[in-house]
Amino acid sequence: MNKESLSILGGGLIGSLWAIYLRKLGYPVQVFDKRPDTSQAKEIEGGRSINMALSFRGLKSLEKVGLKDKILPLAIPMYGREVHDEKGSTQFMPYGQANQAIYSISRGKFNLLLSEEASHLGATFHFRHKFKSIDFTSSQLTFETPTGLQKTEGGIVFGADGAYSALRLAMQKQARFNLTQEYISHGYKELSIPPLANGDFAMSPNALHIWPRGSFMLIALPNPDHSFTCTLFLPFEGEGQSFSQLHDEKSLLQFFQTYFKDALPLMPQLTLEFFTNPTSSLINISCYPWAKGKSLLLGDASHAMVPFYGQGMNSGFEDCFELHAAIEGAKPDQWELIFQEFQQTRKPNTDAMCTLAMENFVEMRNHVADPRFVLRKKIESLLHEAYPTRWVPLYTMVTFSDLPYQEAYRRGKLQEKVMDEVMADPLIAQNWKQLDLEGILTKLQQLDRSR
Ligand SMILES: Cc1cc2nc3c(=O)[nH]c(=O)nc-3n(C[C@H](O)[C@H](O)[C@H](O)COP(=O)(O)OP(=O)(O)OC[C@H]3O[C@@H](n4cnc5c(N)ncnc54)[C@H](O)[C@@H]3O)c2cc1C
Numbered sequence: 001m002n003k004e005s006l007s008i009l010g011g012g013l014i015g016s017l018w019a020i021y022l023r024k025l026g027y028p029v030q031v032f033d034k035r036p037d038t039s040q041a042k043e044i045e046g047g048r049s050i051n052m053a054l055s056f057r058g059l060k061s062l063e064k065v066g067l068k069d070k071i072l073p074l075a076i077p078m079y080g081r082e083v084h085d086e087k088g089s090t091q092f093m094p095y096g097q098a099n100q101a102i103y104s105i106s107r108g109k110f111n112l113l114l115s116e117e118a119s120h121l122g123a124t125f126h127f128r129h130k131f132k133s134i135d136f137t138s139s140q141l142t143f144e145t146p147t148g149l150q151k152t153e154g155g156i157v158f159g160a161d162g163a164y165s166a167l168r169l170a171m172q173k174q175a176r177f178n179l180t181q182e183y184i185s186h187g188y189k190e191l192s193i194p195p196l197a198n199g200d201f202a203m204s205p206n207a208l209h210i211w212p213r214g215s216f217m218l219i220a221l222p223n224p225d226h227s228f229t230c231t232l233f234l235p236f237e238g239e240g241q242s243f244s245q246l247h248d249e250k251s252l253l254q255f256f257q258t259y260f261k262d263a264l265p266l267m268p269q270l271t272l273e274f275f276t277n278p279t280s281s282l283i284n285i286s287c288y289p290w291a292k293g294k295s296l297l298l299g300d301a302s303h304a305m306v307p308f309y310g311q312g313m314n315s316g317f318e319d320c321f322e323l324h325a326a327i328e329g330a331k332p333d334q335w336e337l338i339f340q341e342f343q344q345t346r347k348p349n350t351d352a353m354c355t356l357a358m359e360n361f362v363e364m365r366n367h368v369a370d371p372r373f374v375l376r377k378k379i380e381s382l383l384h385e386a387y388p389t390r391w392v393p394l395y396t397m398v399t400f401s402d403l404p405y406q407e408a409y410r411r412g413k414l415q416e417k418v419m420d421e422v423m424a425d426p427l428i429a430q431n432w433k434q435l436d437l438e439g440i441l442t443k444l445q446q447l448d449r450s451r
Contacts, residue, residue, distance in 0.1 A: 004333065005155035007032065007141060009131045009167055013107070014299030014316035015160030016114035020065050021324045023121035030152075031115075031123055032143060034130035039112060050190060050229045051221045053078065053102040053208065053310035054110075055399045061317035064324070067117065074110065075103035076222045082207035083369055088262035092207060093377065096396050097385075102208070102310060104221040131166045136174070136293045156335050157295035160316075163283055165301035171292050179287040184306060184361070186216070187236045187243060187279045193266045195226035202266045203228065210364065213259050216241055217365040220263075230263070233365070236279070243279050282306045284354055288347060291339035298323070303350035308361040309398060315353050318402070322346055352409035356398060376423055379432055380415075386437050391415065391444070414451070418444050 006022055008015045011033035022029045054075060062068045079101045080094040095102060119125055129143040129150070134157065141154040159167030171177050193202050201222060203209055209220040209228070215235065220228040237244040241259075246252045249271050256264040264270070285304040290297040299316030326342045367373040383391035394412030397403050403411075418440060425431065 004335075005030070005153070006158070007152075007154040007156070008158045008160055009141075010159065010161035010165075010299075010301070011111075011115050011118075011125055011127075012160060012162060012299070013111055013114065013313050014320065015158070016111060016118050017061065017065070017317055018158060018160055018298060018320045018323075019118035019123040020067070020114065020121060021320050023118060023123050024065055025324070025327065029118070029123040031118065031125045032129040032131055032141075033125065033127050034144075035127060037125070037127045039116065050108070051104050051106050051223055052110075052313055053221065054105050055102045055310065055314050057311075057318040057321075057402055058314040059103075060402055061321040064321055067114075070117075071105070071110065071113065072103065074113070074224070075105040076224060077101035077103055077206055078208045078222070079206050080208075082204060082209045084209060084211045084260075084262055085369060086213070086259060086261065090262075091374070092204075093374065094381075096393075096400050100396075100400050101206070102399060104208075104223070106223065131161060134167065134170050134295065136170075136295065139294050155294070159295060159297045159301045160299050161301055163285060163300040163304035165297060167295060168287060168297055168301050171287075171289075171295075171297070174292060177287070177289065177292075179285070181283055181285045184282050184284070184358075185235050185238075186233050186361075187281050188231050188233045189243070189274065189279050190277050191218075191230040191232060191267060191270060191273045193220060193228040193230060193263070194268065199226060201226045201228070211260050211263060212365050212367075212369045213241075214366055216259075218260055218263060219364075230267070233361075236281075246274070249275075284358060286351060286354060288343070290343040290347070291336070294335055296323075296339045296342070303347075303354060305350075305354040305357040306361060307357070308364055309353070309357040311353050311357060311398065315350055315405070319346065319350075349405040352405040353398075356394075356405070356409060356412075371429075372423065375429060375432060376419055379422060379435065380419065382432075382435070383437055383440060387441060390441050414444060414447050417447060 006027050006029050008019055008029060008031045011031040015031055019029050019031050059068050062071055080092050083091045083093060115125060128146050131141060132144050133142045134154065139154040139157055141152050141157065143150045159165050161167055172179055196202050205222040211218040216233055218230055218232050220230040222228055235242040241255065246255055252271060252274055256270065283304055284306055287302060290302045298319050300312060303315065305312050323342050326338050330338045380393045384393055384396065394408060394415065397408035397411065398405065422428065422435065422440060
């Protein structure tokens, strides 16, 4: 294959992994990022989650380049949700089967490891290079750097510059580029639960803790230093519970005392963190086409989603996996064809994932604490245990498999319909152990065929 020069805008999680993939294919790769070198920076760019959940699709994409075993020791397995009610009682709800876990990992360390790996393989990183503009005909790139504007030939250009992508903005100024974006009414703020005085975790470490409260929620993910990073999701404004109502220490403590009673004593820095940390917004972005000539958008730049399914990074990593497969299956230098094929097959899948992420927000804050929801999940587990390939819960398809998102969405909707019927039985709470499971599967099959 002719090794044309390639440029990646953005050395975040997706850009760094993509640099590794390209180096393994033998391409010369330059990565440009607006931030300073993270190996020297004490903190990552503020405002976004400090830790995140890595699951099957992400791990599969890391394994492809031999990194899964390097990454997993940095992560903490979470085998289920630990749901905290308003009285402080907890209930553990497994995510899948006994050995199935999602992994809590520090964004900063993970990003650093990926960019170091890419550098080690020969990718060149240019930090403090803020991408400003592109000439789509010549692929000339212009960057703002500490020494002024710099121009360079980009060759083939990948825009992995995140949800507020400057490459996407440049594409937007071209004809026939579609874009929709939606900020949701909720924002989020990061808080923390430090280790106990004896150094132990303050709560069980192998779970994603969640305090669902209808229109808002708090979650906590474990860190290797035995602390938890918490995220409070709350409407920005409004008469009910909202960030705008929490204007002083008194209102804040009262709010936590009412809704997160068991978490409050574990959060000695609450007031300081709440009034110091930013309140960040959440956006969903859909755009098309992702490709323009010799340039292509990847990761959040092409499909930023709200974080409620923990799939933003995982889906971006899967972009790398799929694009790599498209390159391997193509003739040398057919970049425009490769990009066309990639965007056509990938876009319906990421669209489905963006929709699921939005829907899961409602599930997480409203339903997980509802006994009927818990029962529904139990029945689905029964079905999955009895017929592991014929009934797979939606969460399992998304999180523990690489079934295309679009197909997971389709099957999930059919199963939801069948489960709605099962749950409509007024005596379901008493009868659920005697359910005709085979009959339920027949219904699912019939519904599937009728579509
Ligand atoms: C609260 C929250 C929790 C989340 N939790 C999860 C989770 O549990 N699991 C999961 O899979 N996903 C999660 N996500 C989503 C995940 O953070 C993103 O999908 C992921 O970071 C996308 O990676 P990226 O490399 O595409 O973009 P980014 O991580 O945004 O990286 C973009 C990079 O581009 C650089 N850049 C930006 N503009 C320019 C420019 N003009 N020039 C040069 N460089 C530029 C930036 O400095 C950055 O390094 C979460 C998101 C949020 C907000």
